[in-house]
Amino acid sequence: MRNILVTGADGFIGSHLCESLVKKGFKVRALSQYNSFNFWGHLEKSPFLKDMEVISGDLRDSFFCEKITKNIDAIFHLGALIAIPYSYTAPQSYVDTNVNGTLNMLEAAKKNEISHFIHTSTSEVYGTAFYVPIDEKHPLQPQSPYSASKIAADMMALSYYNSFNLNVNIARPFNTYGPKQSARAIIPTIITQILSGAKEIKLGDLSPKRDLNFVLDTCEGFISLLNLKHFGEVYNIGSGVEYSMQEVLDLIQKILDSKVKIIQDEQRLRPKNSEVFRLCCDASKLKKATNWQSKISLEEGLRQSIEYFKENLENYKSELYNV
Template sequence: MLIDVKGTSVLVTGGCGFLGSEVVKQLSRGGSQVTVFDNLSSGRESYILGQPGVSFIKGDLTDESAMIEAMKDVEYVLHLAALPFIPDSYYYPRDFFTTNVNATIGLALEAIRKRIKRFVYISSSEVYGSAKYTPMDENHPTLPQSTYSVSKLAAERVVYTMHREHDLPVVIIRPFNSFGPNITQPYIIPEVVNQLINGKKDVKLGNIHSRRDFTFVSDTARGIIQAMITDGINGETINIGTGKSVQIRELVGIIADIMSHEPSITIDASRIRPDDVETLICDYSKANRLLGWSPTVSLRHGLEVTIDWIRKNGVAIKTSFRGWPATYRGSFDNNFAE
């Protein structure tokens, strides 16, 4: 579904990442001039190579001069750059706040100075914590259960306050669990697929009883771009998700069926998060009302596309830090990218 963005100039932070690269692809196909700013700590430049109208600047948001240079000729900012993997935040809380909060403040201040037309901040459904009711609308209590989700909520509060104080034209997007190709982190779907591809008959996982709302990456990216171009929504917070959930145990069954495997599941205590969110189910009625957005890709079809991509490309996970202490990255060791 092509969105016409001809004549726009857009900065996409984190544009070489999983979700960012899909946003860049859709912007490019829609006719936008796109500047990608990414430090390549987990993203891959190859994910955006050859896209018409796309230029790449390697840099870190904590480098103020590099960030200002990246914003020089743009009208819109889509801010996706972040440290995103929840278990990593347990070990590196300061890094998560430096990147996810402090760097966001710097970016927002420059956006105010340059009078950017729209600043879209990509948050996370994790800011809600486990569901108190379902489906979860934007008025659901925000009770984050990890350092990562606290950092995302803090950045939300900052950019919204800047909207109130300085007229920052911000829209906050809360995507529920996105999945698809161009994998950069060991999330649950590539984790399961990778174990099965490597011939594991016994899939090792943590909490298999939690429920998640999985949205295919192209749908999530389309919602982000609609938030960029839709008039009259400054200051709004908008959920992006399917309104359907699946238990992780059930998800394994669907993946195994697509791959023609019949694995057993073993609970690996080292993979269980200290305060895991049990249930996330999106109410996307606000996105539908304000953006005209609704999901188009089913879970099974999205999984088929993702599995096919993994079979062709493998899963090579970069790291943002040195010396990972967590065993959940072990299944990726054979494909580890330095």
């Protein structure tokens, strides 16, 4: 298996995944969201850009999806709208891209007889945990329009396995962080505000707990799924260790030798019934199937992330609330 298509390749995880695949010798076709500036997002500065075939387009166009899936062996489908706050404002956009876009890619994969379709889910589909660690049998709870759209996309992907024998597996990563992440996420928000010299930083609720995974570990989890010969399965990707956002803040301040005042910003708070208070991963199914496990500690991952943000701080508007 050599020819790999990655949708969402211009984004945070997608760009790292493309680079990891190139390093392993795969031929990568990278889908970037079309724009009139010919801007390829995080692929622009990739040292492996010359080794990829970058194509710009839109998942919402079924004709385009059929075209880009020709002569491809496997698909990593990461393309999606992922910002939870924006899903409160524009839920229709999430249905159009996350549900209909996924349907277009599945149908294109079926027509072009793709040998392996790896669909990307999210731990947000579980909602606040009924039990921890969370395994793949945990009930799904649509606590935001974003998570609802991803549940629908997951079910559509599995339906193509059940109805059409399309070789589908679902990767369900827990919270991923690292270099190139958008400041809409809490770790870049904290780091960029502190690095910008702020003595007071604006954050939302610091009580929720998350299973945090360095992006390169997440990518290795994705790639491990290529070796599987059985399909129609969901695989969690996570460390099995949870941290409150307060603990993350404290660790970042320790690394940066900084002490800042925290201002709770009301616009950064989720609606009461939409906040997910606890996510901790049981990735034993993936480990048993592929021998994958998370390797990079939170402190080491944060140190690597901080170095990236130091070098690229001009690309972040730390004073703004990013949705």
